[in-house]
Amino acid sequence: MPRTIVERELTTPVALCLPDGSLNPAAVGWSRTPLHDTSGIDGRRVWGRNKRWEYWAVTTPTHLIALTVSSIDYAAVHAVLVHDRRTGATLDRSAIVPFGGGATLPASLGDGPARARAKGISIDVEEVEGGTLLRAEVDGARLEILAELPEGHERLGVVVPWSTRRFQYTVKDVARPATGWLELDSAEARRERIELPAGESWAVLDHGRGRWPYRMVWNWGAASGTVDGRTIGLQLGGKWTDRTGSTENAVVVDGRLSKIEEELDWEYDERDWLAPWRIHGVSADLRFEPFWDRVSATELIVFGSHGHQCFGHYSGWVLADGERVEVSGLLGWAEDVRNRW
Numbered sequence: 001m002p003r004t005i006v007e008r009e010l011t012t013p014v015a016l017c018l019p020d021g022s023l024n025p026a027a028v029g030w031s032r033t034p035l036h037d038t039s040g041i042d043g044r045r046v047w048g049r050n051k052r053w054e055y056w057a058v059t060t061p062t063h064l065i066a067l068t069v070s071s072i073d074y075a076a077v078h079a080v081l082v083h084d085r086r087t088g089a090t091l092d093r094s095a096i097v098p099f100g101g102g103a104t105l106p107a108s109l110g111d112g113p114a115r116a117r118a119k120g121i122s123i124d125v126e127e128v129e130g131g132t133l134l135r136a137e138v139d140g141a142r143l144e145i146l147a148e149l150p151e152g153h154e155r156l157g158v159v160v161p162w163s164t165r166r167f168q169y170t171v172k173d174v175a176r177p178a179t180g181w182l183e184l185d186s187a188e189a190r191r192e193r194i195e196l197p198a199g200e201s202w203a204v205l206d207h208g209r210g211r212w213p214y215r216m217v218w219n220w221g222a223a224s225g226t227v228d229g230r231t232i233g234l235q236l237g238g239k240w241t242d243r244t245g246s247t248e249n250a251v252v253v254d255g256r257l258s259k260i261e262e263e264l265d266w267e268y269d270e271r272d273w274l275a276p277w278r279i280h281g282v283s284a285d286l287r288f289e290p291f292w293d294r295v296s297a298t299e300l301i302v303f304g305s306h307g308h309q310c311f312g313h314y315s316g317w318v319l320a321d322g323e324r325v326e327v328s329g330l331l332g333w334a335e336d337v338r339n340r341w
Contacts, residue, residue: 003263003281005247010035016159016169016209017041023159023167028246031157032257036169038209039107049073049166051341052105054114054125055206056134058145058178059224059331060196062086064292064311065143065182067123067136068094069103069116072341075303076103078116078123080138082184083292083311091184093138095121096300109171109207131176134203145180145196147203154257155205156235160246168210168240175224175233175252176203199226202331204233216240216339219266221279221288223314223332230254232330234286234314236279238266249283251318251325258320260284268336273308277334286316286327288334307337 008029016027017040027036041050053070066081079094095118097103104115116123124135131148155173162168178201182194202224218240224233230253237248242263249260260283268277277288290312298305314330 005245005261005263007246007259007261009259010157013037015040016167022164023161027169028159028161030159030246030259032154034109034155034157034171034207036157036159036209037108038169041209041211042107049211051168051208051210051212052103053206053208054105055208056125056132056147056203057206057222057333058134058147058196058201058203059311060178060194060201063182063194065145067125067134069105069114069123069125071100071103071105072303074099075300076100076116076118078102078118078121080121080123080136080141081294082141082143082182083294084184085292088292090294091138091140092294093121093140095119096298096303108209132203132205134180140185142183143181145178145182145203147176147178147205149176150255153255154252156248156250156252156257156259158246158248160210160241160244160248162213162244166211166213168208168212170210170248171205171207172222172235172237172248172250173205173207174202174222174235175231175255176205177201178203202233204332212341214340216341218337218339219335220337221314221332221334223327223330225330227326227328227330230325232325232327234318234327234330234332236264236284236286236334238264238279251284251320253320253325256321260318268334270336273310273336277310279334280316284316284318286314286318288312288314288332290334302341304340305337307335309333309335309337
């Protein structure tokens with residue numbers, strides 16, 4: 001059955017929180033550009049429930065790259081991932097630092113750099129002329145990548161309200177052209193430098209600020225690339241937004257964002273994560289065919305996370321401003337994550 005959601009588009013700046021730290025009702029809605037002041041998510045109120053992060057993923061013809069800088073109040077969780085599509089080799093470095101140590105995160109998106117410093121991990125995310133500069137260094141890898149921000153490129157911002165005390169602001173920014181380089185050390189003590197091919201490399205941002213329930217399950221899917229000469233970015237979500245009156249579904253075509261105001265259905269086999277997935281509704285019908293499952297599992301006293309982030313290709317169609325846009329072989333991912341945090 002269609003699950004259409006009527007959502008309010010915001011066009012002027014707004015504070016996410018009221019002075020007492022609760023959700024500002026005027027902040028609920030979606031925007032085409034970051035408009036929310038999230039400085040109220042500062043860790044001084046409702047300690048333990050504040051979740052703040054910057055997650056960047058970069059897809060290229062040969063490599064998959066991901067960077068995480070985050071603070072969940074009682075811990076900072078940082079990570080660098082590099083997967084070589086040619087060989088299947090994976091470099092996955094992470095660090096959990098008590099009480100948010102080693103994390104620098106701006107109060108609101110664009111207000112300053114994000115940095116991670118932990119044993120064996122250094123990450124810097126900084127707004128520069130022309131886009132966002134991503135730099136990271138871990139044992140075995142270094143990278144410097146510019147996620148370009150073309151003139152007029154639109155970015156989805158959404159507030160998801162579970163209650164006046166539990167809510168999330170997310171910016172999902174897809175189809176950012178990526179350029180730069182990646183260096184990898186081999187077992188033979190050689191260093192390989194890979195230049196990201198322009199026009200075939202794409203960056204995606206997941207920016208989050210909010211106060212979460214202790215347990216949560218979500219689906220997230222994203223993809224970027226060109227189809228028939230048009231730049232297309234998919235942004236898809238599910239489970240965590242159900243019954244909140246908000247969705248995080250959208251498509252970006254040549255920089256123009258079209259909101260999908262519908263709860264889409266996600267179908268996949270939890271016994272076989274590499275079997276095809278289907279994400280569909282009235283506004284979209286997409287088939288996702290994975291080629292790699294990144295399995296993650298962390299279990300600590302107060303924090304646990306279990307996820308399958310499957311990378312692969314999307315095909316099908318999606319409506320953008322009433323136009324049926326065909327999608328074929330668009331590289332991205334779809335994930336199932338279950339958190340206790």
